[in-house]
Amino acid sequence: MPIQSKFPDLGLTIFSRMSALAAETGAINLSQGFPDFACDASLLEGVTAAMREGHNQYAPMPGLPALRQAIAAKMAAAGGLEVDADHEITVCAGATQALYTAIATVLRSGDEAIILEPAYDSYAPAIVAQGAVPVRISLAAPDFAVDWAAVAAAVSGRTRLIIVNNPNNPATSVFSQADLAALAEIAERHDLLVLSDEVYEHLVFDGRRHASVLSHPQLRTRSFAVYSFGKTFHATGWKVGYCVAAPALTAEFRKLHQYLVFSVSTPMQHALAAHLRQAGHWQGLAAFYQAKRDRLAMGLRAAGFELLPSAATYFQLADYSRIRPDLGELAFAEWLTREHGVASIPVSAFYADGRNNKLVRFCFAKKAETLDAAIERLGRLT
Known part of the structure; x- marks a missing residue:
């Protein structure tokens, strides 16, 4: 057939x-x-040590507890964010899997999801795979600022999700607090969920600071935020990332996550947990x-x-x-x-x-x- x-x-x-x-x-x-230089030697040694110590079987489905605790500690140190390691963090097989899982968790056939272009190329196919429709808002060079009035005008009765990429690839732009406030107002008014791709959170230049959706009170309860160890630790081929969301959203996310990958490479999680505890690495x-x-x-x-x-x-x-x-x-x-x-x-x-x-x-x-x-x-x- x-x-x-x-x-x-x-x-x-x-x-x-x-x-x-x-x-x-x-x-x-x-x-x-992708980087053409090696990741830190201590990270590689950590993987080898974890394998030799017998950490070669399935990790817990949400991720190794030590890694989730290290992520929570890093988020507190980097952005003052209080995150529950047990109920709000899920370790994923790379950011792309986390993005797909969040999209598939939220969208049903006939729903609409707003994306901002230029957009990373995995968003629209993941939306279409659910039988949903991507609604595109174009950002204009050179500053690629978001026209939030245009975003608001694009919301329909079928809209369920707004996907943002901050910092943005390829636009290289970053959200301000005013951007977060505008996004929150739209999401609150229309009762929408938000998926924020934040994989370049630590690569922000010239004294700027990354403003996560998780730092905004109204967005905190209705957002999935996705991150990548591949981007942070120069190991894109490891395909390890994580998703942070409020407990109710995380519970739904994990229902699907467990049947997509179940769990992520155990020795790499052990190595990343140890590496992440040393703040100088990020x-x-x-x-x-x-x-x-x-x-x-x-x-x-x-x-x-x-x-x-x-x-x-x-x-x-x-x-x-x-x-x-x-x-x-x-x-x-x-x-x-x-x-x-x-x-x-x-x-x-x-x-x-x-x-x-x-x-x-x-x-x-x-x-x-x-x-x-x-x-x-x-x-x-x-």
């Missing part, structure tokens, strides 16, 4: 496509968002990545790009209008990869309508020598 596809229009993601092109051409891959991330941002920015400007503000994440958006104004974003990204040996991501891939703003995204989560080699190649543009 032939399968009737739920996603007839979906193919290979732009990240896989550009990474494959980089590998094919020998280009430096600044497209896909407190210095903003300065660490800000230096990389500034290193790449200097080279991009010298090559003729006009840079948009990078307030957070490990990405830099660049306007190529002065270099090849004749090319659309995908064509430019492919040309830059093939002809100049540096791979990027077209920002149009994050919009459903594929709009062309002549913007590409570069990842600066790379070793200094990788960034310098990319800068040298880009220097040939001038």
Whole structure:
């Protein structure tokens, strides 16, 4: 029997496509968002030690108690948040699984969920998989500020969920307290739930502070917040993250979570619990990545790009209008990869309508020598 596809229009993601092109051409891959440097040696040693100590069987479904307690302690230290380790934290197989589980927990066939574009590419397919409908609100360059009046106008009788990404990938923007207040007012007025993707919480630059939905009293009781150890500890391949939500929301979330993955790698949870207790492992991330941002920015400007503000994440958006104004974003990204040996991501891939703003995204989560080699190649543009 032939399968009737739920996603007839979906193919290979732009990240896989550009990474494959980089590998094919020998280009430096600044497209896909992953570090090319090692995670901390003590974290690796912690995994090995946990395996040798016999921690190789199933962990508890919500996550190892020691890890959930360490997460709660970190959230208190980082943002003054009081989180119940037993009833509000669930360890997941990466942030993407946490996002999918929250979406599937909330949405039923015919429901609507509001997403803000440019949007991370997993949101809409997860919504569609539930038989629900993504309702898209576009954010405009260069600041990608949210038009909350437009969000409010998009709410219908079928709206159940608003999905936000703060800090935003790829826009690199961050929410203010005014943004949280506007989101809370809409959610309260229409009795909506909120899913907040906060995986870049520690990568916020120039003295700014991350404002979590969990810090707002009205949002605290109606929000799922999702985080990633892969982003925080340079270990994206481990696929370990967590979801924080009020007890009633967490109870529903776990009903589905237990049948999707049941539990997450036990030795890695032991290692992460020990690593997380040392605040220096996450407190210095903003300065660490800000230096990389500034290193790449200097080279991009010298090559003729006009840079948009990078307030957070490990990405830099660049306007190529002065270099090849004749090319659309995908064509430019492919040309830059093939002809100049540096791979990027077209920002149009994050919009459903594929709009062309002549913007590409570069990842600066790379070793200094990788960034310098990319800068040298880009220097040939001038």
